[in-house]
Amino acid sequence: MVALVSRSLxxxxxxxxxxxxxxxxxxxxxxxxxxxxMARELQVAPSTLTRMCDRLVRKSLVQRFHRGHDRRSIWLALTPAGRDLVGTVMRARRRELERIVVASGLVASPPAVDLLHDFVRAVGELPDEEWWRRWEASADPVDGAPLMGVHRQADGAWA
Structure with missing residues (x-):
């Protein structure tokens, strides 16, 4: 799976x-x-995530923002360009997986599909239909309001 994503990227x-x-x-x-x-979920140090997101922000794929009146917490969200990149790569991965399944002669019986869905849920991922629903809304404004940008100031503080 990693090789498929790597080739697509x-x-x-x-x-x-x-x-x-x-x-x-x-x-x-x-x-x-x-x-x-997010740093916990990705199992990286907060400083590593900050550097990673600095690069993603510069590429206009991720946006930092404050939510509500809480100025202490930094939130991260996809930009439309980030959402589109993920969608493009995931669709390419799906086409490649379909090609592999057809070439291997595997048959997608209902019990086999149910087993794969159970496996996906067991590893903490979302079933395909739910993932795509969430992907569709992933670059929408937060809480009905546009995202408020956050950037690093010259002194290193967030504003």
């Missing part, structure tokens, strides 16, 4: 690492995230 010349793409997929499937929660 390379074919797009997306200039996104696999770790960065995993962060984009997390945002696409789970919506806006607090940076601390």
């Amino acid at each position: 390379a074919a797009l010349d997306a200039d996104v690492t696999l770790a960065q793409f995993r962060a984009l997929v997390l945002l696409a499937g789970h919506g806006p995230q607090r940076s601390t929660a």
